[in-house]
Amino acid sequence: MAPPAEVLAVRGLSKTFPGVRALDDVDLTLHPGEVHALIGENGAGKSTLIKLLTGVHRPDAGDIVFQGSAVSFATPLDAQKAGISTIYQEVNLIPLLSVARNLFLGREPRNRVGLLDFPRMHREAEETLRAYGVRVDVRRPLRTLGVGAQQMVALARAVASEARIVIMDEPTSSLEPREVETLFSVIRRLRDEGIAVIYVSHRLDELYAVCDTVTVLRDGRRVHHGRLAELDRLSLVSTMLGRELGEVRAEGLTKFTGDHHATDAQPVLEARDLTVPHQLHGVSVSIRPGEVVGLGGLLGSGRTETAKAISGALATSAGSVTVAGVPLRGGSTPAAIRAGISLLPEDRKSEGIVPGLSVRENISLAVLPRLSRFGLVSEARVDSIVDTFIERLRIKASSPQQKVGELSGGNQQKVLLARWLAMNPKVLLLDEPTRGIDVGAKAEVQKLVDELAADGLGVLLISSDLEELIEGSDRVVVLKDGAVVGELTGDEVTEDKLMRTIAGHAPARDTVEEAATDG
Amino acid sequence: MTVTKTDARVTAAGGGEPAAAGEPAGPARSERLTALVQQHGALAVLVVVSLVASFSFESFATGDNVGNMATSSAFLAIVALGMTFVIITGGIDLSVGSLFALGGVLAAWGSRHGTLVALLLPLVVCGAIGVVNGLLVARSRLAPFIVTLAAMLGARGLMLALTDEGADTYLIGKGSFLAELGQGTTFGIGNPVWITLALFVAGAVVLRRTRFGQHVYAVGGNEDAAALMGAPVARTKILVYTLSAVLAGLAGALNAAWLASGVTILGNGMELEAISAVVIGGTLLTGGLGYVSGSLVGVLLLKVIQNVINQIGSLDSSYQQVVSGAFLAVVVVAQTWLGRRRQLV
Numbered sequence: 001m002a003p004p005a006e007v008l009a010v011r012g013l014s015k016t017f018p019g020v021r022a023l024d025d026v027d028l029t030l031h032p033g034e035v036h037a038l039i040g041e042n043g044a045g046k047s048t049l050i051k052l053l054t055g056v057h058r059p060d061a062g063d064i065v066f067q068g069s070a071v072s073f074a075t076p077l078d079a080q081k082a083g084i085s086t087i088y089q090e091v092n093l094i095p096l097l098s099v100a101r102n103l104f105l106g107r108e109p110r111n112r113v114g115l116l117d118f119p120r121m122h123r124e125a126e127e128t129l130r131a132y133g134v135r136v137d138v139r140r141p142l143r144t145l146g147v148g149a150q151q152m153v154a155l156a157r158a159v160a161s162e163a164r165i166v167i168m169d170e171p172t173s174s175l176e177p178r179e180v181e182t183l184f185s186v187i188r189r190l191r192d193e194g195i196a197v198i199y200v201s202h203r204l205d206e207l208y209a210v211c212d213t214v215t216v217l218r219d220g221r222r223v224h225h226g227r228l229a230e231l232d233r234l235s236l237v238s239t240m241l242g243r244e245l246g247e248v249r250a251e252g253l254t255k256f257t258g259d260h261h262a263t264d265a266q267p268v269l270e271a272r273d274l275t276v277p278h279q280l281h282g283v284s285v286s287i288r289p290g291e292v293v294g295l296g297g298l299l300g301s302g303r304t305e306t307a308k309a310i311s312g313a314l315a316t317s318a319g320s321v322t323v324a325g326v327p328l329r330g331g332s333t334p335a336a337i338r339a340g341i342s343l344l345p346e347d348r349k350s351e352g353i354v355p356g357l358s359v360r361e362n363i364s365l366a367v368l369p370r371l372s373r374f375g376l377v378s379e380a381r382v383d384s385i386v387d388t389f390i391e392r393l394r395i396k397a398s399s400p401q402q403k404v405g406e407l408s409g410g411n412q413q414k415v416l417l418a419r420w421l422a423m424n425p426k427v428l429l430l431d432e433p434t435r436g437i438d439v440g441a442k443a444e445v446q447k448l449v450d451e452l453a454a455d456g457l458g459v460l461l462i463s464s465d466l467e468e469l470i471e472g473s474d475r476v477v478v479l480k481d482g483a484v485v486g487e488l489t490g491d492e493v494t495e496d497k498l499m500r501t502i503a504g505h506a507p508a509r510d511t512v513e514e515a516a517t518d519g
Numbered sequence: 520m521t522v523t524k525t526d527a528r529v530t531a532a533g534g535g536e537p538a539a540a541g542e543p544a545g546p547a548r549s550e551r552l553t554a555l556v557q558q559h560g561a562l563a564v565l566v567v568v569s570l571v572a573s574f575s576f577e578s579f580a581t582g583d584n585v586g587n588m589a590t591s592s593a594f595l596a597i598v599a600l601g602m603t604f605v606i607i608t609g610g611i612d613l614s615v616g617s618l619f620a621l622g623g624v625l626a627a628w629g630s631r632h633g634t635l636v637a638l639l640l641p642l643v644v645c646g647a648i649g650v651v652n653g654l655l656v657a658r659s660r661l662a663p664f665i666v667t668l669a670a671m672l673g674a675r676g677l678m679l680a681l682t683d684e685g686a687d688t689y690l691i692g693k694g695s696f697l698a699e700l701g702q703g704t705t706f707g708i709g710n711p712v713w714i715t716l717a718l719f720v721a722g723a724v725v726l727r728r729t730r731f732g733q734h735v736y737a738v739g740g741n742e743d744a745a746a747l748m749g750a751p752v753a754r755t756k757i758l759v760y761t762l763s764a765v766l767a768g769l770a771g772a773l774n775a776a777w778l779a780s781g782v783t784i785l786g787n788g789m790e791l792e793a794i795s796a797v798v799i800g801g802t803l804l805t806g807g808l809g810y811v812s813g814s815l816v817g818v819l820l821l822k823v824i825q826n827v828i829n830q831i832g833s834l835d836s837s838y839q840q841v842v843s844g845a846f847l848a849v850v851v852v853a854q855t856w857l858g859r860r861r862q863l864v
Binding site: 077080081092093094095096097101102105106116118157 | 727808
């Protein structure tokens, strides 16, 4: 059978931004019903390619032929109208509007007098969303849904607008495993309907589960394209990184060395029976110096809440936190910081970096009060600390004065890490430290975590990347519905065992009721 | 209370529909209650204050007093209606007070050339200023605060020029259709009140049941997303500023008709009163959420409280403003708190 006519043919696409050749003579062909993986490290040109395809930027050279005719979109809306829909990493909907209104915005059904036909809108919205595994009251504001369900609404919207190509930019970064499954079944349905999908993800498992073909970009150039099945994981990683196969194999997929000096010393952090109404039900975690303790569990199991409760960012109704034998009083963030607890939050953008400030200012932000006398800051001491950490964490910035917003995700994460390390913490709480950063930077951050533990820090690691959690942690405390359901130590720390622990326990209803009564 | 919490928690934990049924943990009932208070809290306060006032002061619940309050509320309410649209898009319109005064003067001036001119002139001139506001905000991407502040100064200047620095006062002839519109009654209720009610019904339908209304909410809720979803962001903004200006001009014209002359000193600080009424009515200053009915209640509440202070009599008129200010602060704090509870802001 001859292959069907291509829906998209990109030839020799190039784009230069001031000082950077972002995309250099890239080709891409897409057939109806093809699920195409687009991968590469951050800065490889993925985003630029997507932005050229969706009308955000205009190419310097090259053609985009969509459904047989050359196109040039002026805005993302034009691309969308022509049939190229995009689902972004962050949900791009309107949280205050109802689910149905979000789904139908711009193409609402109207009755004979031109007013909106709500009964029909709600009926159709419910029908549509059922196919995506979302069963909710569509009259509710979108923001009351979980992030996964919101992502599904965005997907339903994109597909409903008669898309011929759906571009998914890291669609799973905020999804739970079962939601990922739903997403995959939706993708397979799109494929059967002849809709082409461009799938961008850093998660190799997902790529192999759902993609047929692959394009690998590196430094703005296409370095590989073909069927994904013909490329094994290690070759894929080495193509992406541009490193030798042997090197990758020797170092493993993650940068963790595995074991640390788990000493028998007194725990540096001891959190007991942390309780937050509706969120945590008596969670206890202890960490010894030099130990990396992982927090396992699904999205919403209370991992982030545990880290926040320890760091004082979330008010607890019961429980205690002890740092190096000294009980933490007050339960406030400043008290926790003084005691030596540092939290690297999950959401870099909203809770961490200040994009408009320089690398230097971002690093010194938290430590400033300690470097000042009578309210005046010693510039020399700030410089020396900033220089130390830029070197030690291998932060790639043109100078300490460069704005953090201009750095790549991985380097932003390192800047944040530097900010907290400058405080000389005893305990480091890392919430998704490698989310959304490319493979190379991921490895660097993982290596850093190892080094920090080796220096005697206690580390709490939260990650939805199972591989990272397993290889990085000495011990894994497993959470479910806000309670500890198990702990894996030594040889038990395996993906298999972790998933069994998560799956094996029924919801701890006793704990729930007890906690509610207490509250 | 314990039982309720347990119920909510167990439902949330156990409501595991297959795949991505996104029920976040958390009590939906308390969310609904908070939403209800935010939307209708002002109405409850209005009822309570009115009841207390009618028991405390004999002259409060009389036909005359209520009629006066209703008519004097009508003009502010029309301005607040337009302001509601602007604020839901996340904007602000400071020019309405000046446009109100300009509209009144234009109507009185135009009444010499017939009723049609008297009514159309303020609408067209104020509407044109509104279009300019909208264009500057939407196309030139200037801050609404600055754009409408400039329009506020400009419109007042224009009005002063028309009246020779306020020295000329234009009168509206008795018995004309315009005078009847402002001063007459239908079924014993002042015509401005009927007009206001009709405008609010129309406003509510437009906001809730038309695509334009959806776009107003969408633009205020998340402008970038709205643009990506195909909402005409610029057009929506231009329309709301135009609507706000036209309504301010209309309110000014009706007010002039009621007073039988174009009074130049009116409308000072009216933009702030209108904004207060809208916020009291449960519309979020950050945009994306709001109710036309709430703004009407907000206006009535402001007017009732002013009236109550007048009834007390012993209170110095300067202190009236202190009391209104304090009251407004309390309401805004309450609204913000409710908003935070719902994690809207």
